[in-house]
Amino acid sequence: MPRPSSTTPRPSRRSERPGRGASRPPADALWRRGLEMLRVARRVVITTHVDPDGDALGSELALARFLCRGGREVRVMNATAHPPEYDFLTRRGEVRVFDPAAAADRDFLNTCDLVVILDVSRYGRLAGMEEAVRRAPAPKVCIDHHVDEGEKFDLRLADERACATAALVLRVIDALGGALDLRLAEPLLAAIVADTGSFRFQSTDGEAFAAAARLVAAGAEPHALYRRVDCARPIARVRMLGRNLRALRLAAGGRVAWLRVSRRDAARQGCDVKEVYDIIPHLTRVAGVEVGVCVVEHGPGEVRVSLRSAGRVNVHALAQRMGGGGHRMAAGFSAFKQSGRAVARRIVAAACVAAATAARG
Numbered sequence: 001m002p003r004p005s006s007t008t009p010r011p012s013r014r015s016e017r018p019g020r021g022a023s024r025p026p027a028d029a030l031w032r033r034g035l036e037m038l039r040v041a042r043r044v045v046i047t048t049h050v051d052p053d054g055d056a057l058g059s060e061l062a063l064a065r066f067l068c069r070g071g072r073e074v075r076v077m078n079a080t081a082h083p084p085e086y087d088f089l090t091r092r093g094e095v096r097v098f099d100p101a102a103a104a105d106r107d108f109l110n111t112c113d114l115v116v117i118l119d120v121s122r123y124g125r126l127a128g129m130e131e132a133v134r135r136a137p138a139p140k141v142c143i144d145h146h147v148d149e150g151e152k153f154d155l156r157l158a159d160e161r162a163c164a165t166a167a168l169v170l171r172v173i174d175a176l177g178g179a180l181d182l183r184l185a186e187p188l189l190a191a192i193v194a195d196t197g198s199f200r201f202q203s204t205d206g207e208a209f210a211a212a213a214r215l216v217a218a219g220a221e222p223h224a225l226y227r228r229v230d231c232a233r234p235i236a237r238v239r240m241l242g243r244n245l246r247a248l249r250l251a252a253g254g255r256v257a258w259l260r261v262s263r264r265d266a267a268r269q270g271c272d273v274k275e276v277y278d279i280i281p282h283l284t285r286v287a288g289v290e291v292g293v294c295v296v297e298h299g300p301g302e303v304r305v306s307l308r309s310a311g312r313v314n315v316h317a318l319a320q321r322m323g324g325g326g327h328r329m330a331a332g333f334s335a336f337k338q339s340g341r342a343v344a345r346r347i348v349a350a351a352c353v354a355a356a357t358a359a360r361g
């Protein structure tokens, strides 16, 4: 099978006029096969990575709603819940947290005729759903924009340059002749805003803006989205960000900014451990910092590390060495049966080497 990333069609930047026209229908054989599988499927499971983010959830909702229009039976099932700030996007019961003990969940997964895996480059990212998805007899189609980790899906529709998986979902909807309405536009815009850092990250391209123009024309409201996602935080969460900003440490002569926080630290401040991740955009805001490292102890022996690049360091390469993945500018990994302190020491040392090398280059 050819490497999908080299052949995946992408709307031409030159021909795409702002605010006009659907993205060019994907034309190569891989995409044609994937689109045909989506078109003929009648019972579809859609899933994504553990701890779904805005792109993961928004992509799922838009694809599910689009496929439902064709009379298909579609279930969105994830290993864990999405952040509560995205609840407003969902209808009651629209997204299920997969329960391996629930016969209804297992039965649907085992009798569906297609499993669509979104925003995931490796089965391992499905965490508690991995085994059940692998065992499901239906073919698995992956739609994703992460760096290819060589994982074998039945079909992988991928474009590493895409700003968000949602941009690929929009290409799919366009190619299958779907019309945009608010039910599709709202989650797609939330997804693109999330994955482009509100149109600021390196992945932000003409396709992101052209898609956004169409989604806004279909009724999505950027300001309302911002208010609901970013401006509804409990005071404890904002105060914890303040404490974590104070605790930020610099290494490698100011080229690496890093922080280690535990679930206990967060709990002491009345916060959920996932709210620690609010610090991440700030890591690379410091002048001279090339790499940001956020080490979070989720539980005894479970450490999750987020890596961010200011531009020169490929943090995907760093994450990959530790068994993780992601993108060139944003990546991460999990470590088990190790202390947060030990993991932090190892990854900060590696980040310092990478940052120093980049500074010399």
Ligand SMILES: [Mn+2]
Pocket: 055, 056, 119, 145, 164, 165, 195
């Ligand atoms: Mn994504």
